[in-house]
Amino acid sequence: MFPALAIFASAFLLRLTHIWQIRQAPFFELLFGDGMAYDQWAVRIAAGDWLGTSVFYQAPLYPYLLGLVYAGAGHDLLLVRVLQALLGASGCVLVALAGERLFDRQAGVIAGFLLALSAPAIFFDALIQKTALETFLMCVLLYFTTRVVDEPEERASWFLLGLTGGGLALSRENTLILLPVLCVWLWSEWRLPVRRRWAMSLMLAGGLALLLAPATIRNAVAGGGFHLTTSQLGTNLYIGNHPGADGTYQPLRSGRGTAEYERTDATDIAARAAGRALTPAEVSSYWTRRALDFVLSEPVAAIGLTARKAMLLINRVDIVDTEDMQTYAEWSWPLRLGRWTFHFGVLLPLVALGVWTRWRRLQRAWIVPAMVLAYAGGIVVFYVVARYRHPLTPFLVVFAAAGLTALPRLVRDMPRHQWGAMSAAVLVVAILANWPLLSRDAMQAVSETNLGVALQDAGRTEEALSRYRRAIDLQATDPAPYLNMGAVLQGSGRIDEAAALFVKAVEVGPDSGEARYFLAKSLLERQRTTEAIAHLREAVPRMPDSPDVRTSLGIALASQGTFSEAIGLFREVVEMSPASAIAHWNLGSALAAAGQLDEAVQELEISVRLDPAHTQARADLDSARQLRDEQRSPGR
Numbered sequence: 001m002f003p004a005l006a007i008f009a010s011a012f013l014l015r016l017t018h019i020w021q022i023r024q025a026p027f028f029e030l031l032f033g034d035g036m037a038y039d040q041w042a043v044r045i046a047a048g049d050w051l052g053t054s055v056f057y058q059a060p061l062y063p064y065l066l067g068l069v070y071a072g073a074g075h076d077l078l079l080v081r082v083l084q085a086l087l088g089a090s091g092c093v094l095v096a097l098a099g100e101r102l103f104d105r106q107a108g109v110i111a112g113f114l115l116a117l118s119a120p121a122i123f124f125d126a127l128i129q130k131t132a133l134e135t136f137l138m139c140v141l142l143y144f145t146t147r148v149v150d151e152p153e154e155r156a157s158w159f160l161l162g163l164t165g166g167g168l169a170l171s172r173e174n175t176l177i178l179l180p181v182l183c184v185w186l187w188s189e190w191r192l193p194v195r196r197r198w199a200m201s202l203m204l205a206g207g208l209a210l211l212l213a214p215a216t217i218r219n220a221v222a223g224g225g226f227h228l229t230t231s232q233l234g235t236n237l238y239i240g241n242h243p244g245a246d247g248t249y250q251p252l253r254s255g256r257g258t259a260e261y262e263r264t265d266a267t268d269i270a271a272r273a274a275g276r277a278l279t280p281a282e283v284s285s286y287w288t289r290r291a292l293d294f295v296l297s298e299p300v301a302a303i304g305l306t307a308r309k310a311m312l313l314i315n316r317v318d319i320v321d322t323e324d325m326q327t328y329a330e331w332s333w334p335l336r337l338g339r340w341t342f343h344f345g346v347l348l349p350l351v352a353l354g355v356w357t358r359w360r361r362l363q364r365a366w367i368v369p370a371m372v373l374a375y376a377g378g379i380v381v382f383y384v385v386a387r388y389r390h391p392l393t394p395f396l397v398v399f400a401a402a403g404l405t406a407l408p409r410l411v412r413d414m415p416r417h418q419w420g421a422m423s424a425a426v427l428v429v430a431i432l433a434n435w436p437l438l439s440r441d442a443m444q445a446v447s448e449t450n451l452g453v454a455l456q457d458a459g460r461t462e463e464a465l466s467r468y469r470r471a472i473d474l475q476a477t478d479p480a481p482y483l484n485m486g487a488v489l490q491g492s493g494r495i496d497e498a499a500a501l502f503v504k505a506v507e508v509g510p511d512s513g514e515a516r517y518f519l520a521k522s523l524l525e526r527q528r529t530t531e532a533i534a535h536l537r538e539a540v541p542r543m544p545d546s547p548d549v550r551t552s553l554g555i556a557l558a559s560q561g562t563f564s565e566a567i568g569l570f571r572e573v574v575e576m577s578p579a580s581a582i583a584h585w586n587l588g589s590a591l592a593a594a595g596q597l598d599e600a601v602q603e604l605e606i607s608v609r610l611d612p613a614h615t616q617a618r619a620d621l622d623s624a625r626q627l628r629d630e631q632r633s634p635g636r
Helices: 001-021 032-045 062-073 077-102 105-117 118-127 131-150 155-169 172-189 194-223 231-240 258-272 278-299 299-314 326-329 333-338 344-357 359-364 367-380 387-413 416-433 440-457 461-474 477-490 495-508 514-527 529-542 547-559 563-576 583-593 597-610 613-634
Strands: none
Touching: 001 077, 001 105, 001 118, 001 231, 001 333, 032 062, 062 077, 062 131, 062 278, 077 131, 077 387, 077 477, 077 529, 105 118, 105 387, 118 131, 118 333, 118 387, 118 563, 131 155, 131 172, 131 367, 131 613, 155 172, 155 194, 172 194, 231 278, 258 563, 278 299, 278 514, 299 367, 299 416, 326 333, 326 440, 333 547, 344 359, 344 387, 344 514, 344 529, 367 387, 416 461, 440 461, 461 477, 477 495, 495 514, 514 529, 514 547, 547 563, 547 583, 563 583, 583 597, 597 613
8 A cells, every 4th residue: 555655745746846847937827739628628628519520530539528627617737737646646556556467565665656756757747738638548448457457357357448548549540540459469368268259349349439420429419420539540641651751740731730721731632643532431441541551552661661660659859749848847856857768769679678578477477568559559450640659658667667576586596608698688679769860859849839939829939939949950961940030020010030940941841842832932022033933933743732832833933924824823723723713703803814705704703602792802803804804895
């Protein structure tokens, strides 16, 4: 009892200390990325929108729990963080109990304290992100898995395993891969007669169905198709598997990596390719086919990409898609003290030591390492970011603790000839985990840029500029902070300074379509149309799914009288955005200027129908009709 209380108290106090220290940081109340999306979703739920109107695109469990908190206690982010700290501390105790069952009491206690002291765990438990919930559920899953290893006939544990698996699936969809592992282990368990295996299977399925069935039924009603949890499988598969993929998150359209855009872009691009509106299931299937086309048509590249993702998964550097631990560590001493020791570069060699020294026990309880491999594979199939891999930590600290507790016995009893093999294995893992694939400064630069965007959106422009400068100091070769900083300065009327930043963005990122687009817009404002057109021509193939780039190029060409090419670009924009009144207006205006009045009238009529308040489109329509009628009148 005392070790459990000590583990809980130390974990909870460290997390509370961290929360208290970051409360004055600019990112405490400012949310961005998925955190902002979950918060907005939870606010709608708390306001009474419990069902929503479409198939779940993002996993729903965390925002629904967040909505319950908001409904009961108001929009209190401090309370949410404290509740997550309680979950995190409770998870440390469950890991200790699991470690005791799997190995011994000493290993369990060390595992619990390792997770309690883990800087990444402290960091994730305080984010408005679903990672805290996923990690807690993984702790629960680990605990009940070790229980069924020892007591396979305990029906309640199998039911609770199913319930936990359902919760995980509603929080992170790829965790469904763990359930077949449980089933394979159960049906290979010779200690149980067949009828008992069926009984345990039904308990597992019952717990799973209890949580998944409501979401599946709700999705069917909302979207008219079968979606067990969400409809983003195909999109995520493509993001991690396409020509140009690097194993990390990349938005479908450049510069549109936030949750608010991803679903819309995935749907728009797929619908345009199909030439019709698509259901969520059809959108997911479209992206799945594109990912499989890449794998089948470029197998060597696909294998190389998979190998890179595996290396990224085990690397010491946490891959950031939104916010990073180093930025928070500047405000929090628990993170400052722990960030250099509690990372995968230290943890994985200890895991290798634990697996080597406790192999016989793991052979009898092979389900536990099998679940680690299955979950790791479920990440590598898609793409790697830190918050996806962190839920592995509860399993890994148990193996690491087993290795640490075995060291005294190894020193005393292991034959010398075995030391060499074991040391070599641990050294290989240490080298692979610490291989310099990524830069911590580059990861922090991403976080600083995202924070700058959030501050910019909140109207705190001077603070945003300081964050962009910090991002540039950390990673001078990323065009994003130059572009964002330039946009702020341009909005403040500092045109020349903004232009210089856009030029710099193109210099450091010559292949960035977004950088060339921003520079071109700046050139257009300064009446340097010919230069702008040159950059826009470079931007179009680099941003193939962006209607904005084509629109800008079309307008620039039309201003120089190059109507034929401009019309072609505007037609492409109308294809991309058939419901856009502006797209039809641009096309209609260009057609009218080129003398193609019949089609111009048609396009302008569509524009006015889509947006009756668009006065310029009405005026252009009246003018085009008049010119058309004059052309048709007798005697002309």
